[in-house]
Amino acid sequence: MNPYASYLGGRDPLEVIRATPARIESLITERSSETLNRKPAPGKWSVREILSHLADCEIVFAFRLRQALAEDDHVIQPFDQDAWATTYSRNDATRALAVFSIVRQWNVALIQEMSATDLARTLNHPERGDMTVKVVVDTMGGHDINHLGQIERILA
Secondary structure, rough: OOOOHHHOOOHHHHHHHHHHHHHHHHHHHHOHHHHHOOOOOOOOOHHHHHHHHHHHHHHHHHHHHHHHOOOEEEOOOOOHHHHHHHHHHHHOHHHHHHHHHHHHHHHHHHOOOOOOHHHHEEEHHHHEEEHHHHHHHHHHHHHHHHHHHHHHHOOO
């Protein structure tokens, strides 16, 4: 149901998602374009492409959370991340981080105000089955940890 659950390792997903934009900013500050564009291996994403992916995913999470709160038993629209990634090599890393950060702030504000009833609302992912809003929040945190690890390894 949540392919990123194992990344949380007991950590509070809200704390993770709150901290991620600043952590990424600290990692990429004063890095050259060459460094941010370096791919760790053929077919793998560069830091710039990971940042573009995170920005896109944050927009998707924003929509999913709001639809789940507004519509009973909302059915999530899956997306093909590889198809979306075809434009990532043209994106600016700083701009992608800015989009991610501002939409993340908007999502954190929403999540912080959610009640237990809101977090228990159900939705369906056609590829992953039924889940709750809480699982979506957990997914956000695990997704962050996964991609933070990739960025750290590339920049090491």
